[in-house]
Amino acid sequence: MNTSKAWVELALKILSCNQKDLARRVAVSPTQISKWKNGEHMSTDMEDKFRALVDIGEKHPEFVLWADSLEDADKWDRLIHRLAEEAQDSAETGYNTEPLQDDLGLLCVQVSDTLSNMGVEPPEVFPPELDRYFNGVDGSGDDEADDDDPEAPDPLWELLETNPYSAAIHDIFESLNDVWGFYVAYVAQAIDDDDLSLVDTTSNIEACLMDLAACKIQVDEKFAPKFRTFRYRVMKDYQKWLTAVKDAAFRTGTPLRAELLDMVSDTHGELGHTAEAESLGFNASRLHPDIYMNELLVGMRIIHQVLPAILKKLDINDFELDESSLHINMNPYLAYADTADDETTSTADE
Template sequence: MNSEAFVQLALEALSCNQKELASRLKVSPGQISKWKKGEYISPEMENKFRAIIGIGDQDPLLVFWTGSLDNANKWERLINHLAEMAQQNAETGYITYPLSDEMGILCGETLRALREMGVILPKEFPKELDFDYSATDNDEENEEHWNLIAENPYSALILEIYSALNDVYGFYVAYVAEFIADEELALFDTAADNIEPCLISLAATKIEVNHELAPNFGVFKRRVEKDYEEWLTLVKEKAFRNGIPLRAELLGLVYSSSGELGHEAEAESLGINSSRIHPDIYMNELLVGMRVIHQVLPTIMKKLGIDEGFELDSSDLRMK
């Protein structure tokens, strides 16, 4: 998608058509069309686009989605502040590393999720949110800043998603991450690789959303939940086949509320659930035992000479 953003931004910056842009970059018009459809763009050509557009190291998608380099920088600054606020309020006992944004992708991933939900950012960055987030002169000023963030529908929505992410990520670290990292399960380079990178989208499905603000939320939610059902089922099957016990229902990551996930994660971090084994393990033991009986019992009955004409009275097996 970066290549598409580069082309669109370059066309706007130069006020030209695709043929003129191709001439400027010394490539064919057909190549411009391919980039516009998302074809990979080389680092050398990317640098040429950046020079034309004048966006420095900023993500071209952010500039494209927010309307200008200035808007992109302001949204990035706000998003980092909201991430810090949410991180400080985490109660799971685990650090929500996506909010630390060590890879510098949080802003882009957040805006991508919002776009998929149908959220359209305002053409200009909200003036009421353009303040010094580091200001700590007095409690009254901090409260005023908090109210401004809570009253703006965009910043409030993002903060709510990040708060849910604390709980979702805590559950992921407590019960799922160990399986992804287990080399014996060979989950690397499978669909399960998508579980951690897409947790922001999953967190977004856990909140109540104004459908006027996010008209595509229903479709977005169903798609994300369907993907996670597939990915987590793959993890469960791999763990089952390798005899590795589950300490929680992994699909709870999809079906449970963010609050329930947060409580589960907190209990795990405190060691409350350390000895718990998921019911799937008990069921597996029962099934194995039944299979053994099914294989051994005919031989025993034959040796005892009671195999012929034997009829089972199932009424004696019922609980009284």
């Protein structure tokens, strides 16, 4: 949702007023309120005025609207960040998943935006079974598993895995770990290369990684009815953006250490394994830093090993390489002259 529109809708909801009253409170015309509601840009100063008016602290208006109330937004905020912490602890790529650290305060609004794009309708109230999370699942305030039996299932996580909202968010975060690892290992460096001049054409690659991660999870389409359309759109966008990076790298001779389009086609688990191998230095022994040139060199070395064995197997001992056939005559006149000479010789022989 457009931020200007979100501010207007949130103010109308929280203040329980009409557009005329809202216009009076922020000292603008009712027409301007309509323009903002239709998506016209709102200045930072005016956003600050709206923020003070609706008193939502540092939260984003889109997220508060998604949660339906400031009270529920606080609950979703706490749950989302708890799930983010758990996902970071389980990451195995060797790279820190910066979006989950939420230094910019964008995590909650990114989650709500991604779920909305998937067609997920937020519940009218924060799920009561998840509400217990804040005071412990048994009301005691202890949300940890039984210390006396470390192998006993954690009742909190059983609860979170059962609820479709928390389960989907958890799966997206786990996927984001792997997608982010691949992005940092192979894509970010290419985008940041000044020689490629890609800032304008690929600014969305990092910004939309949450959406790409969501495309790689399994989700019930009854819960997310727009998932297929969402997935098709996101995948198509990333194919376009990553192809632009590859084309620019080819034009400037910049080596690419992985097939960037794997970011679209591979599962998040496969991306995670690839990123982990890079972080552990397993790719340091490559013959060439560029993956495509490396494949050519490896292929040629394989041929050098296999070809003698084939010749021996076929009992070919008198093979001689005709090096003249390895060169291309770039002068068309010489090529024509050679052809003419051949024809003349052939005619004379006849």
